[in-house]
Amino acid sequence: EVQLVESGGGSVQPGGSLRLSCAVSGFTFSSYWMSWVRQAPGKGLEWVASIKQDGSEKSYLDSMRGRFTISRDNAKNSLYLQMNSLRAEDSAVYYCARSRGYYENWGQGTLVTVPS
Amino acid sequence: EIVLTQSPGTLSLSPGERATLSCRASQSVSSDYLAWYQQKPGQAPKLLIYGASSRATGIPDRFSGSGSGTDFTLTISRLEPEDFAVYYCQQYGGSPRTFGQGTKVEVK
Numbered sequence: 001e002v003q004l005v006e007s008g009g010g011s012v013q014p015g016g017s018l019r020l021s022c023a024v025s026g027f028t029f030s031s032y033w034m035s036w037v038r039q040a041p042g043k044g045l046e047w048v049a050s051i052k053q054d055g056s057e058k059s060y061l062d063s064m065r066g067r068f069t070i071s072r073d074n075a076k077n078s079l080y081l082q083m084n085s086l087r088a089e090d091s092a093v094y095y096c097a098r099s100r101g102y103y104e105n106w107g108q109g110t111l112v113t114v115p116s
Numbered sequence: 117e118i119v120l121t122q123s124p125g126t127l128s129l130s131p132g133e134r135a136t137l138s139c140r141a142s143q144s145v146s147s148d149y150l151a152w153y154q155q156k157p158g159q160a161p162k163l164l165i166y167g168a169s170s171r172a173t174g175i176p177d178r179f180s181g182s183g184s185g186t187d188f189t190l191t192i193s194r195l196e197p198e199d200f201a202v203y204y205c206q207q208y209g210g211s212p213r214t215f216g217q218g219t220k221v222e223v224k
Contacts, residue, residue, distance in 0.1 A: 102149075102166045104166075104172070
C-alpha cells in the first residue's frame with residue numbers, strides 16, 4: 001500500500017523557517033518525481049515545488065523560488081521542503097505527492113501557520 | 117501560465133442524478149494533460165482522472181472525463197452519497213502546473 005506521511009508543520013512567526021518532511025512507503029521512491037502542493041484554509045490547491053528522481057532537477061512556483069528548497073533522500077525514502085522567510089500568505093496545509101505531472105498519491109498533509 | 121476556470125462554482129443535485137462539471141483552459145492544454153481530483157472535507161485530494169479521460173486505479177466507472185484542447189468535462193453518471201465533494205481540475209501540459217478553483221457538488 002502506498003503511504004505518504006508528512007510532518008514538521010506548526011506555527012512560526014513571520015520571517016521564520018520550517019522544514020517539512022514526507023516519509024514514503026509502498027513504492028520505489030527513487031523511481032518517481034515528487035512534489036509539494038499546498039492549500040490555504042478554505043481555498044484551492046496550489047503547486048509549490050517538484051524534484052526529479054535523482055534530485056538533479058528542481059522546479060518551484062515563482063513566489064517560492066529563493067525562499068523554499070525541495071530536496072530528497074532516496075536512501076531514507078524521504079522528501080523535504082525547507083521553508084525560509086515565511087509570510088502570512090504561506091499559511092496552508094502542505095501535501096507531498098507522488099508525481100507523474102498529475103499527482104497520483106497524496107499524504108494527509110501538515111498544517112503550517114504564519115500569523116499576520 | 118495556463119489559467120483553469122471551473123464551472124459552475126456549486127452544483128446542487130440529488131443522489132442518482134447526473135453531474136456535469138466543466139474546466140476551461142486559457143490556452144490549449146498540450147497532449148490533453150488534464151487531471152481531475154475529488155476532495156472531501158478534512159481529507160487530501162484523490163486522483164480520479166488523468167490524460168483527460170483515463171480513470172485512475174480503483175475509480176468507479178460512473179466517473180468519466182472527456183474533452184481536449186481548452187474544454188474538458190468530468191461527468192458523474194449517477195451520483196452516489198459519497199460523491200458529494202469538491203472537484204478540481206489540473207493541467208500538467210505547461211509550467212507551472214495549475215489547478216482550477218474547484219466545483220462543489222452538494223446535496224440538493
